[in-house]
Each structure stands twice: as C-alpha cells, then as structure tokens.
Amino acid sequence: MVLVIPTCRDLGIGIVFSPLGRGFFSLGLGITDKFSDNDFRMILPKFQPENLEHNKTLYKRVNEMAMRKGCTPSQLALAWVHHQGNDIFPIPGTIKIENLNQNIGGLSVNLTPEEMVELESMAEVVKGDRYPPKFPTWKTVDTPPLSSWNAE
Template structure:
C-alpha cells in the first residue's frame, strides 16, 4: 500500500492553542546520520520535499542532530524550496552534549534557551520556529525559569508554540502553569508504552498534544529486512532490545505483527503506525526514514482503518511484559546526566 496522490493526510489540532499540523509528521534526525551514515544533502532535501508533496507538513529536527548542527541546516535548505506558511517546523534545544562514555550534558538556563533559539533561527534561516521543544529537562534549573524565557520568545514572535520532550508529569504541570504547553514529545510505539499510564491522561487533562518519536520502535517494526539485517556494530546493535538474546526474543513479537499485517492487507510498518494514529486525534507520530520507498510506505498507513477490537488484538500481539531489554542505552546503563550550569565538582 504505497503512498499515492489519492491519500489525503488529515490535519489535526496539536494541543488547544490552535496549532494545526498534518496527522503524520516526519522526523528528520536520520537524514543527518544517527542509525546509519548521513544521506547526501540533495537526497535529504528531496525526501523532505517528497514528504511535503504527499501531504506531510510537520517536520521535526533539533540542534543536536548531525555533526555541527547539520540537520537544522539541511532542513532549512529544504524549507527554502517549500511554501513556509504551509510548513509546521519543530526544533529543540537543551542537550549540550550527548556521549554515553562521558555522560549527557543538558542546560536549561534562560541564557542558554535564548542563545539556542537565536542560533537555530540562523541555521534554519527562518524568522520564527513553529514549535520549540526543550529536548531534555535540566533538573538543576527550575522549570519555571526555563519556561519564563520561552514565554518571552513567544511574545517576541521568535517561536509560536512551546513543547517539552521526555518530561515528567510534575514538570509538565509546573511548566504548563507558566505558559501553555502545546505538545509533549515522548517515545511511544507498540513495544514502548510507558507513557500510557500517566503522561497521556495528563496531556488530555491539560489539552496538550502528544508527538510520539520512534513510533516504529527505532525501525524494528519497519519490515522483515530491518529485523533480519541489524548490523553487528553500530547504534542499533548497542541498544539492549536489538542485541543478543533480547533481540532473538523480540523477533518473535515482530512475526506476530507481520501475521496481523497480512490479515489487514498492509505492511507491518503501516499497521504499527496506524495503531499509534488510532490512539487519538491528539496523537501525531513523526516516523523518519532515509528512503523514498519507506516514506511512501509509511504514508500508506493513513488508509489502514482499525476497529477497537483490531486495536486490542494488535496490542495483545506485542505483550509489553514480553519485550526483552531496555528501550535506550541510558535506561540500561544509567547514563550520567550532567548540568552545564552546575560547577564540575558537583557533577
């Protein structure tokens, strides 16, 4: 079920502040090398343009993605070839350094918020950012201080809406009290469902949209080729769920989904994405890819319609208590989080 011009991607309101986006977004991170080598710039731009031409208008990046902020630069060049007023652009700040050997450095000080925003505006070469996320929370800085500066940026017209990524319920409540939060970005897929107990109900209570990243389980539900060809080395191989006995156990869950996909006459990726889409009108997943054929396949999920009974059957096919291994390295190895504004002796 490949994407075609007959597929109409619905538009939905993300949060209760009036922000309208395509029901399916596009995560740009992989274009600048995360799971694999970065794609050539012209290829990355063509993929973004192809997504837009097929109804995807919500694009997600970060100042962290790619060497020397390469992803924001790439997205900015792609935007120059699209009507800016029809694109919803999301980017992020807050992670200063990401290194599992030495730790993850975060910074949420007002000064850093503003400097990051100014830098992203220049790299993206835009006058405003539609949705600006705090990528990870700096617990050494009161969230009220961080939000206070973000609120000023909204008032100045440099950003339109504010988001948080991987935030706790308490942080979300406190942040939302300073200025309405439009979206929460969290990992959510058939095998990562931690947010369903507290985060999802809280977002609906407060009128906050939900943006699942890695909705295909970091590619695990992308298709048999992915499951059968994970490289022995590289980022994915280092994630507990993709290594050793854990991966062997998890493959059985993929086969369960593949059988259901045959029943619904779609691909496993389309079924996994459709399951996420059916979690609510306030849910906008942002799958990414480096291949046009995979992008078309993902867009095809819009045509997959599921009943409540179908959703229950799909959930039951991937029992969360049978998923082997932690979802990320920082969960598995308790990666050290450091705060850039804290003196080194306290780290």
C-alpha cells in the same frame, strides 16, 4: 506510555510517538544482520540477544496481522499510533522517500477495537528498554528546578 497519555490529555499536550522500532518493523526478523559494525542500534537493549528472540515472536504476530489487513508491519504500527486519538501523532523517522511514501499508507489502515487491544497487548511486552542504562534521556539527566530558570 500508558500513564503519559492521560496526563498529557488532561494538560492539553499533544504527543509524538515513533512506533517503528528503529527499523524493526521495516527490516523484519533479520534486522541485526543488516547492521554495520558502527550501527548505533547494536547497543540498544531491544536488539540484544536476550531480548531479540522474544521480540521476533512479537514481530511475527504483527506481520501476520499486517498480512491479514493487506498492509506492511510498518503501516500497521503507524496506524496503531494514529488510532490512539487526535492528540497523538506518529513520527516515522525515515530518510528514504520510498519509505515515506509507504508509511503514508498507514493512514488508510483501519483497525477494529479488538485489533487495537491485540496490538496494545503486544506493545506492553516488548523486551528491552528504548536506550541502554545511563544513556542520556529524561530518565537519567537531572533537569534544573523550574525556579532556577531565567525566563527573561
């Protein structure tokens, strides 16, 4: 995300970002215990045992900061994205109204520059890619060259 932000800003493009980690910040340390047998998240690299233990230590640090701030870890994550600038928009993917209402509380969380640096340092060391290798994303799918597009 570090290189994307300046480029998008140079081009006047807004950014949407989902910081809740597929439920990691709302479900906490026992998240994988709550997965059903067919839960899509079971294949995600960040939830694999070799990455999960490391990521749980980051969660504990986020949770400690959230407790100091009087908010939930999800609200803190949303506040971190909200504080990135007026051109970056957090998108908390939820289907439950109670989670939406709680997430709105992230708008009231004020972060100091020092807290922003601390959260950024944690975000930089999360282990496990967003998706498994060869999963169809912008990294794995060939986009036809612009010259081949029919803009009519």
